[in-house]
Amino acid sequence: MAATLRDVTTYDLKLAAPLAAGFVLFFVTPLAILLALSFQTDPQGGHYGLTQYVAFLGDSFSLGVLGSTLWLGVKVTVLTLLLGYPVAWLHQRSPGWARGLIMLLVLLPLLTSVVVRTFAWVVILGRQGIVNATLAWLGLIDTPLKLLYTEGGVVVALAQVQMPLMVLPIITALSRIDPNLADASSVLGAGHWRTFRKVILPLSLPGIVAGCLLTYAAAITAFITQSLIGGGQMLFMPMYIYQQASTLQNWPFAAAISIVFLVSVLLVVSIFNALGRLSRGYADA
Amino acid sequence: MSKINPGDRRIDLDALSFRVVMTAIALAALVLLVAPTVVVIWVSFTSGYSLKFPPPGYSLRWYGELWNAWQLQFAMMNSLKVAAWATGLSILLGVSASLGIARSPTLTAKVLDSLFLSPLVLPALAFGLSSLMFFSMIGVPVSPLTLVIGHTVVSVPFVVRNTVASLAQMNPSLLEASSSLGAGRWYGFRRVTLPLIRPGIMAGGFIAFMASFDNVPVSLFLRDAATDMLPIRMWQDLEGRLDVTVAALSGVLIVATIALMLVMERVAGLSKRLT
Known part of the structure; x- marks a missing residue:
């Protein structure tokens, strides 16, 4: 009887078969083909080798694009964390109505179309935009500053576009912290800054790591924001892949850069996941 | 507490400085979060021909222009259709898969869970390109069908994530109770499981729909020349010239998003599911 009771609470693993089959056919197979194509020595095919990878890794221009993309992600993630953490903190200590409002303000950009959000930044940063x-009007400048098509512009726009991804996991982490711990810390004589540094910040590390992972991955792959705010002079990996594949029709090279980019992203993801496990162990201890 | 009188002043200053700094950054960040939305809606009411700020005057002319902007309307219909198909397929396949893997302790279930969620971290552009290579290799030309397939792959993770989370929170005793009262499996699913996980499915489906509607990287590779998609149309319009009609359309999209968000918050507790 006990066995049959347990059986009714689980469903058959076979229910996952249709999606699994779909994923094998339309997700795993294409990625395998991408990998195979990246070893083709020329677009006409036939010969296989490491030509494309050698071309990428031996080319300072290509390496520069990869480097500036990964570095862009770091800058965006740091800025997003500095701005996003206090938002999560404020949400945590606000009364109910203010919590709802903050949540709405955080969720709105997450669900608004990326093109619309990026378009807003074009309007804000443009020569006739709100900043200039x-x-x-304040008499601080005579000629409009160049804000659009600069890396600073890309970083700020991406920080706004991706901030919800940082704030939401930190809110989750902060809500799991026992409020008595902060009280205990202040009763023992620690000030607010010290309590924050020694108690709240370490305990919210899992949320910070999760937020950084999502923000970083989103920032380096944010094709639309990078190209509209960055303009033609700044080239990042997604646009580089698109140019090689679409404009130049150089599929083997596009496949190779895609694989290099994929591996970089997966590497960063696994570093963050390892950090996440460490920080969870720390927060639970 | 009065015994530690000398320290009180220091602690007050400390508390004050901490709260002021954190609140100030938080408010600045919230302004930064909202500013772009406000600015788009503001300039969409301009009476001028450019996105100059502040607008020279205000009118509804660009919203009126939307009635004639057939290219944008056509692209919007395509995007809505593809998103509807992709969401429908995501819910059908994703909920079924979630039921299969959510309570299973096997390694297969864990591997499948990671597989189904992996499109979330993979660069979508690389997936779009690889799909194009795949379809051209098996001799299938790009069409609305390939578009729906690609969109489903990138949308289904949202449904799986939310449905698995709802199933994990469900109390299994409820199913045991219904079974011991004589309910069959299908009846138990319809009357016990489904009502309990429905908010999770709805929240996941909503996010999946928005993700598909907004997708550019997959559409760039998998659409055919006749199928213009809205985010791509808007992106290309913006690359060429700053069109005020796009601002009006953005205003419409923002208002629609807020309305849908509030509805989903009410029926599915959207914000609770995202934290």
Whole structure:
């Protein structure tokens, strides 16, 4: 009887078969083909070798694109963390109505179309945009500053576009912290800064790591924001892949850069996952 | 507490500085979060021909222009259709798969769980390119069908993640109770499991729909020349010239998103599922 009772609470693993089959056919197979194609020595095919990878790794331009993409992700993630953490903190200590409002403000950009969000930044940063108009009105500048098509512009726009991905996991982590711990810390004489540094921050590490992972992965792959705010002079990996594949029709090279990019992303993801396990052990201890 | 009088002042300053700094950054960040949305809606009411700020005057002319913007309307219909198909397929396949893997302790279930969620971290552009290579290799030309397949792959993780989470929270005794009262498996699913996980499915389906509607990287590779998609149309319009009609359309999309969000918050507790 006990066995039959347990059986009714689980469903047959076979229910996952249709999606699993779909994923093997339309997700795993294409990625395998991408990998295979990256070893083709020329677009016409036939010969296989490491030509494309050698071309990528031996080319300072290509390596520069990879480096600036990965570095862009670091800058965006740091800025997003510095701005996003206090938002999560404020959400945690606000009364109910304010919590709802903060949540709405955080979720809205997450669900608004990326093109719309990026378009807003074009309007804000443009020569006749809100920043330049305000500075000119204040008499601080005579000629409009160049904000659009600069890396600073890309970093700020990406930080806004990806901030929800940082704030939401930190809110989760902060809500799991026993409020008595902060009280205990202050009763024992620690000030607010010290309590924050020694108690709250370490305990919210799992949320920080999860947020950084999501933000980083989203920032380096954010094709639309990178190309619209960065303009033609700044080239990042997603656009580089697209140019090689679509404009130049050089599929083997595009496949090779995709694989290099994929591996970089997976490497970063696994580093963050390892950090996440460490920080969870720390937070639970 | 009065015994540690000398320290009180220091602690007050400390508390004050901490709260002021954290609140100030948080408020600045919240302004940064909202500013772009407000600015888009603001300039969409301009009476001028450019996105100059502040607008020279206000009017509804660009919203009126939307009635004639057939290219944008056509692209919007395509995006809505593809998103509807991709969401439908994601819910059908994703919920079924979630039921299979959610309570199974086997390694297969864990591997499948990671597989189904992996499109979330993989660069979508690399997936789009690989799909194009796959379809061209097996001799299938790109079409609305390939578009729906690609969109389903990138949308289904949202459904699986939310449905698995709801199933994990469900109390299994309820199923035992229904079974011991004589309910069959299908009846138990319909009357016990489904009502309990429905909010999770709805939240996942909503996010899946938005993800598909907004997708550019997969659409870039898998659409045919006749199938214009809205985010790509808007992106290309913006690359060429700053069109005020796009601002009006953005205003419409923002209002629709807020409305849908509030509905989903009410029926599916959206914000609780995202934290």
